[in-house]
Amino acid sequence: MMDIKAISDSIMHSYITDTPSLEDMLYVKGKTAIVTGGTSGLGFCTAQRLLQGGAKVVISGSTKEKGEAAVALLNEAGYTDVTFKRADLRSEEEVKDMVEFTAKTYGSVDILVTSGGAWSFAHIYDLPEEEFMKTIDINLAGAYRCAKHVSKYMVEHGVKGKIVLVSSNVAYLAQPVFGGYAHYAASKGGVISMTYEIAKELKRYGIMVNSVAPGGMKTPGGLSNGPVRTLPPEKQMEIGKELTVAKLDEIPSADSVAMVIYGMCTRMADGVTGQCIVADSGMMRNIVSYQPAIEQYPPEKA
Numbered sequence: 001m002m003d004i005k006a007i008s009d010s011i012m013h014s015y016i017t018d019t020p021s022l023e024d025m026l027y028v029k030g031k032t033a034i035v036t037g038g039t040s041g042l043g044f045c046t047a048q049r050l051l052q053g054g055a056k057v058v059i060s061g062s063t064k065e066k067g068e069a070a071v072a073l074l075n076e077a078g079y080t081d082v083t084f085k086r087a088d089l090r091s092e093e094e095v096k097d098m099v100e101f102t103a104k105t106y107g108s109v110d111i112l113v114t115s116g117g118a119w120s121f122a123h124i125y126d127l128p129e130e131e132f133m134k135t136i137d138i139n140l141a142g143a144y145r146c147a148k149h150v151s152k153y154m155v156e157h158g159v160k161g162k163i164v165l166v167s168s169n170v171a172y173l174a175q176p177v178f179g180g181y182a183h184y185a186a187s188k189g190g191v192i193s194m195t196y197e198i199a200k201e202l203k204r205y206g207i208m209v210n211s212v213a214p215g216g217m218k219t220p221g222g223l224s225n226g227p228v229r230t231l232p233p234e235k236q237m238e239i240g241k242e243l244t245v246a247k248l249d250e251i252p253s254a255d256s257v258a259m260v261i262y263g264m265c266t267r268m269a270d271g272v273t274g275q276c277i278v279a280d281s282g283m284m285r286n287i288v289s290y291q292p293a294i295e296q297y298p299p300e301k302a
Helices: 002-017 022-026 041-052 064-076 092-106 129-157 182-205 222-223 233-243 254-264
Strands: 032-036 056-061 082-086 111-114 162-166 206-213 276-277
Touching: 022 092, 032 041, 032 092, 032 129, 032 254, 041 056, 041 111, 041 254, 056 064, 056 092, 064 206, 064 222, 082 092, 111 129, 129 182, 162 182, 182 206, 182 233, 206 254, 254 276
Parallel strands: 032 056, 032 111, 056 082, 111 162, 162 206, 206 276
Antiparallel strands: none
């Protein structure tokens, strides 16, 4: 006859004996991470958090000068286990080389964060096809290339790792006020859908795959990106004026999102896979501290 009390007592005892320490749950000591787009903005903040947590980090980007500057800045802050590896996310060979470089340099690949991306603004009726395809190639296909080669390494080496694909709340919330983001929304919506499928495929190997979707953030990229540069000047001015209409109650810091990504890279997220965590301070749900006024533009016709 089944001894229910003995089984219950055993389960209760296991809660004590099988519980890792909070230090083991909260830190990433001994892990090696790749952070694409790690030379600036959200990727840089994520790399810094991972370094704080004890990980060794390879940051990648397409510009050597920005990469060297980012590493120097982190070194000045006291982080030494960080290296830059140039990689164009549109090139499978360069992505594969980035993964191999990381494994050779630090002995493993345990964490992947795909923060590298590109964006611009143009209405669908003005959007050049090459701009659409470039955005998809970097944001969606680039995330695929990274997940492909990192997961291949993890499976072959028995690494029960964490993969975090950075998306955007634009996959759920049409924006800006008058649009202009169809190509970016398509790429980031694709990242979320791809996350579900990759998580399904890799669960049996103990690899947890999730997405984090930020909203607008304070980043250098946010200051420099604007209308598609190949549009006629009058079209750039038109959409540029439209972009100034939006009134936000706050613009979250990149670090507020980086902390969420960091959490998804720790053992705290061992029970989470195939999810998209929206880290936009409530923007997607219209949860605001106050409601800013929005101008009517273009003006209503008399």
